[in-house]
Amino acid sequence: MAIWDEVLSSHALPEGLSAEFIQNEWSQVVQAQGLQSREDYLKAARTGRGTRLDRRTRASLWPIFETFRARMREEGLAEPDDAFREATSLLEVDAETLPYSAVVVDEAQDMGPQAFKLIRAIAPDGEKGGKNSIFIVGDAHQRIYQRRASLSSCGIEVRGRSRRLRLNYRTSENIRRWAVSVLDGVEIDDLDDGTETEAGYKSLFSGVEPEFASASDRDNEAQLIFQRLATLRKATDSDLEAASEPSACVLMRTNREVDAMGDRLRNLGLETVRLRDNQADDPSMPGLRLATMHRSKGLEFDWIFIAGAEEGSLPPHAALASAVDAAMRRAIIDQERSLVHVAATRAKSFLHVSWVGQPASILKGVSS
Numbered sequence: 001m002a003i004w005d006e007v008l009s010s011h012a013l014p015e016g017l018s019a020e021f022i023q024n025e026w027s028q029v030v031q032a033q034g035l036q037s038r039e040d041y042l043k044a045a046r047t048g049r050g051t052r053l054d055r056r057t058r059a060s061l062w063p064i065f066e067t068f069r070a071r072m073r074e075e076g077l078a079e080p081d082d083a084f085r086e087a088t089s090l091l092e093v094d095a096e097t098l099p100y101s102a103v104v105v106d107e108a109q110d111m112g113p114q115a116f117k118l119i120r121a122i123a124p125d126g127e128k129g130g131k132n133s134i135f136i137v138g139d140a141h142q143r144i145y146q147r148r149a150s151l152s153s154c155g156i157e158v159r160g161r162s163r164r165l166r167l168n169y170r171t172s173e174n175i176r177r178w179a180v181s182v183l184d185g186v187e188i189d190d191l192d193d194g195t196e197t198e199a200g201y202k203s204l205f206s207g208v209e210p211e212f213a214s215a216s217d218r219d220n221e222a223q224l225i226f227q228r229l230a231t232l233r234k235a236t237d238s239d240l241e242a243a244s245e246p247s248a249c250v251l252m253r254t255n256r257e258v259d260a261m262g263d264r265l266r267n268l269g270l271e272t273v274r275l276r277d278n279q280a281d282d283p284s285m286p287g288l289r290l291a292t293m294h295r296s297k298g299l300e301f302d303w304i305f306i307a308g309a310e311e312g313s314l315p316p317h318a319a320l321a322s323a324v325d326a327a328m329r330r331a332i333i334d335q336e337r338s339l340v341h342v343a344a345t346r347a348k349s350f351l352h353v354s355w356v357g358q359p360a361s362i363l364k365g366v367s368s
């Protein structure tokens with residue numbers, strides 16, 4: 001972001017800390033906890049942040065955060081956490097007269113404490129709000145934005161009141177198992193203070209195993225996808241029971257990769273539809289969908305092609321290179337595993353994973 005670049009280049013960074021580490025410190029400690037003063041930051045808990053920061057280092061970081069906040073204000077900008085916090089304090093003043101009776105939340109795994117404090121403020125746990133005024137759905141396996149909150153510490157008491165949905169109606173057992181194996185070693189929480197296990201989760205139906213393909217270059221990868229899609233479509237055409245053409249989507253890591261793959265697939269004669277951020281899919285448009293893995297959150301398709309799944313792309317080399325300690329490295333890798341898990345679980349019946357060069361090491365056990 002331009003403001004971060006400007007602020008970081010105008011300050012001397014404490015030795016050993018990267019620009020990414022400092023931005024993470026801002027979002028995961030300062031913003032997540034709503035810290036407003038130097039004193040609060042100096043004594044704040046930094047659980048899970050890896051590199052220890054002594055008082056002097058924290059004191060030298062605080063002016064960077066203050067400058068960033070001031071520059072944002074000058075530009076008339078606020079981060080979502082600022083907006084959540086300000087809205088919460090406005091609502092708390094008028095708590096008795098709020099017109100809301102309930103709040104329904106989806107994708108809760110990617111929301112931080114400030115968002116949940118706001119949700120609690122919208123539906124206070126009092127006589128008026130009642131005990132059942134908030135409904136929250138989330139899946140920590142799918143956390144892809146480094147946001148994490150403990151619901152009870154945000155005033156939302158779920159202990160003894162939550163349910164696990166263990167039956168997967170979308171994804172075949174074969175694909176689900178592979179998608180879970182990608183998360184091997186990642187600690188999954190229960191959106192509160194506990195950890196989650198895999199026990200008891202299963203799919204309603206089984207199908208074909210995921211397929212893996214190694215390509216010699218990106219053109220060859222596009223051809224592999226084109227050919228596999230053609231054989232799948234042919235098999236479906238001959239299936240008289242098939243009511244309509246199955247939906248299919250190619251997922252890659254970055255917008256640039258998706259655009260370039262789209263060009264290649266169109267050159268091969270395929271009709272494509274690009275799914276962009278903040279834009280709904282139009283189901284009446286025919287064609288193979290193309291999207292980033294992040295955009296695929298919440299969607300589903302009969303067939304999914306994950307492309308560009310090579311070492312150096314998942315996670316991107318530059319992201320890993322910015323890690324200043326083992327905890328940051330681990331967080332980047334875990335988040336990438338979750339992203340692949342999200343992408344893979346968009347598939348109902350067929351999953352194809354391809355790469356150029358070496359498959360990403362997070363895809364354990366994969367070979368073409």
Ligand SMILES: Nc1ncnc2c1ncn2[C@@H]1O[C@H](COP(=O)(O)OP(=O)(O)OP(=O)(O)O)[C@@H](O)[C@H]1O
Nearest residue numbers: 137139142165168169170171297298299300345346
């Ligand atoms: N009880 C059910 N019976 C039949 N199909 C169901 C049932 N519940 C969900 N489904 C189907 O399973 C698929 C996934 O459901 P849904 O999108 O609600 O899941 P989700 O947990 O929000 O998924 P995700 O968080 O992974 O995007 C959908 O195609 C939906 O129609």
